[in-house]
Structures are given as structure tokens and as C-alpha cells.
Amino acid sequence: MNVKNTLTINGNEYHFQDGETILEVARRNHIDIPTLCYLKGTTPTGACRLCVVEVEKARSLMASCAMPAAKNMVVQTESKKVIQSRRTTLQLLLSSGNHNCLLCPKSGNCELQNLAYKYQVSGDMFVQRKSVYPMESVNPFIIRDFSKCILCGRCVQACKEVQVNNAIDIGYRGASTKIVTAGDRTLKDSDCVFCGECVQACPVGALVAKDARFKARLCETEPVRTTCTYCGVGCQINLHVKNNQVQMINGVEDAAPNYGSLCVKGRFGYDFINSPERLTTPMIKENGNFREASWDEALDLIAKNLTHIKETHSPNHIGVLTSARITNEENYVIQKFTRAVLKTNNIDHCARL
């Protein structure tokens, strides 16, 4: 750190690194500045103006998410002017669509709702604008409720700069502005791969997981941290559980290797967990039909058949395939068992192919 780089925020002096914004310096020092359009790790767009601060000698309030910190800068984050500006911006956002929280799936976890509460803004200063675009739900995963969209652009940043899919962008102009796909088609007819990065990035209820709607709000669930089992990448996920059932899945934002990102399977492919058709006991096939068996019975049968093949033919008549969907430790044990117990090197792994 260049020790000469200092600025003053709310009367206290702080160091900053070259390239850091006012917002980054403030957050690093536990100074709260509200944001809506800011998405960590992506280029700031300065779209929402919630993060405005007063900078001495500047002619207007500055968006702290986009304003680089500068030597000897003097910043106020909670001045009367700043608070008034934030309250007006919130009034405008609240009247920009249907921000009634009663039936909103995001209620309790909505950044706009939280800011309205913090700044004591009810949204009745301006006439509420009706959305010109109907809700879109013609895909199995994501509901787009344009009446709740505040056009912060976080979904676009997430799609463009985090997932690098470029499936959505900001389209049209003025009161008709909308988040669009190429040709303004539905998500299912676009380049969208349904990774759900946009759903996780959306600060309000404009993008929500279809399966969880009216079953559970995020704030009603308990997060259970675990590792996704779909492949060997090891993405960190939170299972959001209510009534002992997984209601939705989010990526863990501050953990490697995925830092919040997931693929369509990891984020939305969890219905098998609660499926009544899921096998819960081993099955043994007899006379062409499967019957339920205990683990002891199933393992005894496997041991008997493997021993029979080994003794009647040879160990090399046995081959073992392992999986990327189990842990490294389990894969290690399987190869050890194959080589040391079955006495064959016929062991392979799906991820090698």
C-alpha cells in the first residue's frame, strides 16, 4: 500500500490503494454506504445513485461505487444532502413499479425493502407507474416479473461479466426500458443457459426461482452449507431448507472455487432430493425383478459375486468405474480396494474420458 494515499471519510483518515473506489475504501473500513446496482467484481455502472456521497469541492453528489478515491479527498457519507438524495431516489424507485411486498417472494430479503425501512420511505410521494410488460414464466426455472424490476442492471452485469454469457442487456428507452434478450425473446428462446446467476444477483423480486415461489421465502429457510454433488468442481452451495425439505439453492458468495456462481444443475436440479421415487434402500434383482434389500445383504451378495469372478476367471475380468460425483477420499478408497483387494488395475474414472 502506498502510505501517502489517504482520504478523509466522515472526519477520519483512511489509506487507499491505487484504483480503489470510495465505496471500496468505506466498506473495507466498515463504513456503511447503501448500494443497489453495485455488484462486487464487476464494472460499476452508477445506475441507481443510492451510493451517492458528498465530496468536498465537487459540484454535485458523487456515486461512490464508481468514483476512484483520490489523495486528500474529503467525503461525507451521511450528510443531510446525501440522505435527502437517497430518500428521493428510493421514492422514485418505489413508485417505478409494483413494490407491494405482500406476495413478493423476495420479501424479507429484498434490498429495496430494507433500504425503504432504513430511510423511512413509504413510496407514496409519486404516482405508482404500471408495468407495461407482463410477467414471464414460460421456462422451468426463472420467473421474470418486470413490474418489480428497478433496472439496476445487476442481472446484466452478472450475465456479462461473471458468467460471460451475454444473454441479456438493457433494451428500449425511457419509460419502456426493459431487460431484454436478443430480439426481446423469452429466456427459453434466448442464449440463456439458466445458470441463475441473475437470480442470485437481483436485489428485488424481479427474478426469482420458479420452484420456490409460494413455497418458501429465503428468509423463512435455514441455510445448510455443503458441496454440490453434480461434478468434480466442488462448488460451494447453501441448501435453503424449510420443513426438512430443500426449497432453493444459492452459491456461497465468499468461497472458492465458485464464489457464488453455479450451473443450471447445481442451482435448480435439486427436486430429486425430495422425490418420493428416490431409492432409499439397496435393490437386488431376482428373476428379472428388483426387490428391496438391507445393506448387509446387498454387500454380501456383491462380495460373493466378485469373489466368484476372481476365482473362476481372473481379477482382470473385473473392471471398476468411479465417479466425479463422489469425493476425492471416496475415489481414493475405491482405487485402493480395486488394486489391493480385487487385485486388478482395471480402474477408471468418468472425468478422465
Ligand code: SF4
Ligand atoms: Fe436489477 Fe433484478 Fe431488474 Fe435485473 S431484473 S435490472 S437485477 S431489478
Ligand code: FES
Ligand atoms: Fe453506486 Fe448504484 S451502487 S450508483
